[in-house]
Amino acid sequence: MNKLFPTYEVGSLPKLNARVNATNGKRISQKDLDEVKYLSEKFSVDANKALSIFDKNAKHKEVLTNENIEDLTDFNALLYLRLQEGLGLDFVYDGEARRREMYQHVAAKIEGFEKTPEMIRSRGPDSWRMAVCVDEPKLKQNSLDDLILNEFEFVKDNARENIKIPMDDPYMIAVMSDNRHYLEKLRDKHFNNPRKLRYEAKREFTLALARNIIRPQVKAVVDAGARWIQLDIPAATLDIEHIPIVVDGVNEVVREIDGVKFSLHMCYPRRVTLTDKNSYELLFPAILNLNKNVDHLSLELANADNYEKDLAVFAKYADQRKFEIGVGVVDITLEKQQRQEIETQEMVKDRILRAVETLNDEKLIYVAPDCGLRQLSLDRCMKLYEVIAEGAELARRG
């Protein structure tokens, strides 16, 4: 793309309330219906079929058929494509409208995974359904369509702008899962070296996920015409000693797949590490070994608002390896939404120019939110997209 500071979404949007409620057999409020009508008019998406299904649910209390649910999903996906295009993003996707959530969407399709009986607590009351790896992970039969192909084909058929596909990275799945299988497999070999056992077990697990779970999806969408794939690794810096495994996992996914752009999305790096390195510095030097096809990193930066420090390491290593940077310019945290604070176009412009100043190469800069927007209100998501697009335009004018 010749345009300076291209803009993109990172991944998820909150699903339409009306769709979620209808699908779950719950009452659809007038507010939810008004939202559908407003958005479909604003972004010129035909909502007649969706509204008739909502009506069937609301007035007649009929249970939706699978076909109804699929129609609503398609409507949601198309609406989010148009929403992103209409608000000025240069690279779009469907807001992950077909995915339950990032981890379970993939974990549920893996043979060799079992769910833990309980949700595991992560952040305050927040929890996730962990899977236990009890055997070599393999994709369940015929799961590629549901996992990624149907979704991508729909986006490809309908998108008017360029497409960037967000996908899970193998290391992320490894970190969010229980690695029983590989720990048991390697326990005898590393009996007297528990740290080596943990490292090697995680490495084997990550590589198996890369080879058997993520790479087949990547190859499938590349064969179907994908040109930019983003691998999501929010936990890249979680285990400082294991960062080489992150790189090994990515390289196994993208190995010998040419003619496609690969990027990594990373967010909320460890900022308190008990070492003299923190944030994205932790990725170096391991990240220099990434496959050359991985030339772009999408980074959360707005939350910390410390662009100069966070990006300095990329400038420092630029003579060895230059990465395009998708600069996170808007904070997507729930806390900020609760405080009813939001960035302005001028703030976005300023952040882009600070990144340019630090990296000293404007051609490297793309503009994005800090992360996916799933936990925010849809209204706020739209405002964030607007300020991103308008702020990037201001930055182009200098």
Next chain:
Amino acid sequence: MKIGAYLTGSFGQSQELYKARNEWKRGRGSEEKVNEQAKKDAQQIIKLQKEAGLDFIIDPMFHFYYLFQPFSENVAGVSVGPQENWFNNNVFYWRPRIEGPLEIQTGFTKKYLHTEELLKNGSAMAILPSPYSLLVLSDVKGYKSKEEAVTNLGEILLAEAQNLVSKGYRRVQYDEPAIAVKQSLGALTKEDLHLLRRGIGICGKVNGATTSLNTYFGNAGQIISHLLQLPIDCIGIDGTETSINDIIKHNFSGKELTLGFLDARNTSLENPQDILESLKLVENKTNPVKLWLTPNAGTEYRGFTHGIKKLELLAKVKEMYNE
């Protein structure tokens, strides 16, 4: 020698507790319902510890989310700071913001613990942060030096430990993940060891109870000789991070030794025979006053059911060893 066994940290939540928390989070439930479920689950876990013959009974910590929360929320001069990863876990804590010097105050853990229930069921153990970990994992202002800060934190923790002992607790465990993690990352300095020594020098001895410094999430192998010099009754070592070869180099005479050989962060159930052999080797080589078997950390990382499985394994190995 007969070994003892106990749990060392927060227990995994039940699905019912998750549901209550989730409903509350979404504005549909209530804090009361969360507390009711947490209390019910806590009673169950306390009872299970007793039935399993564990030597110390701990509160499963269902009323708070992270180790520092009672301190941050209840100590005057401390507030809740930014969110951070809890070491290399997909779990978060909030950094305490400490505006020191803090006045000595007690009772900050009271509302989070089921003290009465614990005391009815055996020898209760309280778990508090170690002053060094609390120092390095907090944002600290108002002190002339780190030494002054860790001294003040040690005083506060000693006062709370003594307060808990006055209520009937018989053991105090200070959680010390940071020192072992720093060691593992190659970032440990003499100053760190000095601050650790200074903090434990203040709070390591508690009248009426034994004390333990529980290191975890890192390899303590290279710092055992320093740990042995601390004025504390027991040293806890994470056996999922520290090689047994590094443990058996040392003589623990005069100290108790706690070995976290059960991996709280993996659902794999260890072979009891392997653990027995490791324990025997350690006992023969290190000469501790008392040997304890534990999970390496709280079992919260794998949920309620897997936590119970680890608890059962713990009891089984203890029984096998002592037969």
